[in-house]
Amino acid sequence: MYTVGVIGPNSSVERIIQLGKEYEMTMNFVAFPYHDFHETVNIVKDNHHAVDAWFFSGQISYMVAKNTLHSGENLVYIQHTESGIYKCLLHMGFYQGEFLNKVSIDEITNSHLEQAVKQLDFAPKEIFVKTFDVNTSTKELVDFHIDLWNREKTAGALTCFEAVYRELKEAGVPAYHISTTDMEIRQTLRILEEKLRAFYFKDTQIGVQIIEIEHFDKISEKAKSSYHLQYLELKLKETLLRFCEQLDGSLLEKGNGRYIIFSSRGAIERKIKDLQDTIYQLSHESHTTVTVGIGYGVTVHSAEINAQRAIQLSKEKSEQPIVIVQENGTITESAGEEDEVSFSYRINDDILLEKLKKAKISLKNYSKLYTLIKKMNWQEFTIKDLAAHLYWDESNARRILASLCEVELVEYTGKDAQISRGRPSKIYRLK
Structure with missing residues (x-):
């Protein structure tokens, strides 16, 4: 059974756990309620090792946790839809006689409101929107709504936050909480169940690590005696056995x-x-570099073949990073580092392959570029960005981008006007 931590305002957490009882045979839900979403930082830091996955009542606490843990793996949040906005507007219309008129709304993005309004046959009047992010405070949102109310610009307020809702009610502002529906919670529970199934499959896959002390033959030649060499081998083996014990491996x-x-x-x-x-530690004890290749597979044989390929790829790199080769062909370089990047040699998109062939760009280089941009969440990027993160020289990065522009996989959008010295950098984006 998997342990799932549920993070959100108390009322939301209780609803999620109540609906989560349908999955009590596979998941045990633990409540981690907060008064303010900024508390998410300490909650996940203090309890991350006690749970298998995190379930968030909203996107903002999910974003805080993702930034804190530096990973979005085994994290899910409820995707808010137009339903919550419609529900609040109906309540406002019923209790106040105002519908989509003279209202303030806080939202993480304008898109939900735009989608909700777009599906109506009439245009709204006097809607004031405040978007927020992980750095926005509860006070900032409360002040936004109260200021408009005091200036008689609004007849009521819609908020995504329970804490903001409570403070607005105390201040006498007609407020409505944009909450999630049971359907949205159930959909997220299904997504979580699928994620945990995938997690179980990954957890039970075979993993093989090949660790090689470079130039060991030269170390043997330089050893003062066979005893010195055997002492070194014992020390290396002791270090590896300690690590092996942590893995429960052989x-x-x-x-x-x-x-x-x-x-x-x-x-x-x-x-x-x-x-x-x-x-x-091995490198320090042997006074030489150590190369590592990791392979995953359904069988020991396939995992070992992938590990052999991984260590070969590591040796081809000057910095000799940890390389992982998965069963599906995905390759991860610099595993565990900030510049970790994954790419695949296997792809079924014939149109993409044809364009790369025409541009004379390898699938490996395109995959690394594409993965980096998605990982960094760049809307736009420069040659210097790619060169710095992928360890390409700028002339090579420039050539690759020029070729990708020709086949319309990347497009040039302009120049960076903020550069104070030298030539402005060209700005690109993925198409």
């Missing part, structure tokens, strides 16, 4: 500085930082 010594660890994918992914520490 260690196989192949000789000549090459070791193989068999474990599960889930254990390896959870201990990637410990692997980095182990590599550093």
Whole structure:
């Protein structure tokens, strides 16, 4: 059974857990209510290791948690739709006789309101919208609504936050809480169940790590005696055994500085930082570089083949990063680092492949570029951005972007006017 932490205002958390009882055979829900969404930071920091997944009542607390944990894996939030807005507007119309007129609304994005209004046959009048993000305070939102109310610009307020709703009611402002529907909660519960199934599959996949002490033959030649070499091998093996114990895996010594660890994918992914520490220690003890390749697979054989491919790819890089090759062909370079990037050699999009062929750009380079842009959430980017993150020289990055522009996979949007010295940087975006 998986433990799921539920984060949100108390009333939302109670509703989610009540509806989550339908999944009590597979999921155990634990309540983590807050008064203000900024409390999410400490909640996930203090309890992340006690849960398998997090369920958020809204997008803003999800964004806070994602920034705190540096990962969105095993996090889900309820996607708010127009339903919540319609419900509030109906209440306002019933109780006050005002409908889509003289109202203030706080929203994470204008899109929900725009979609809601677009589906109506009449144009709204005097709607005041305040968008918010993870840095917005409750006071800022309360002040926005109260200021409009005091100036008689609005007849009521719609808010996404329970804390804002309570303060507005106390201040005498007619307020309505944009809450989620049971249907939206149930849909998110289904998504969470699917995520946890995928998590279980990943957790039970075979994981193989090949760890190689570089230039071990030269170390053997330089050893003062066979005893010194054996002492070194014992020290290296002791370091690896400690790490292997953390993985609950098994260690196989192949000789000549090459070791193989068999474990599960889930254990390896959870201990990637410990692997980095182990590599550093091995490198310090042997006074040479250490190369690591990780392979995942349904069988030991397929996982080992992928690990062999991974270590070969690592050796081709000057910085020799940790490389992971998955069963589906996805390759991850610099695993566990800030500049971690994943790409795939396998793709079924014939149109894309044809365009890359015409541009003479490898699928690997395009995949790395595409993955980086999506990971960094860049709407636009420059040659310098790509060069800095992908370790490409600027002339190579310029050539790749020019070729991708020719086949309409990337487009040039203008120049950065903020550059004070030198030439303005050209700005691009994915098409």
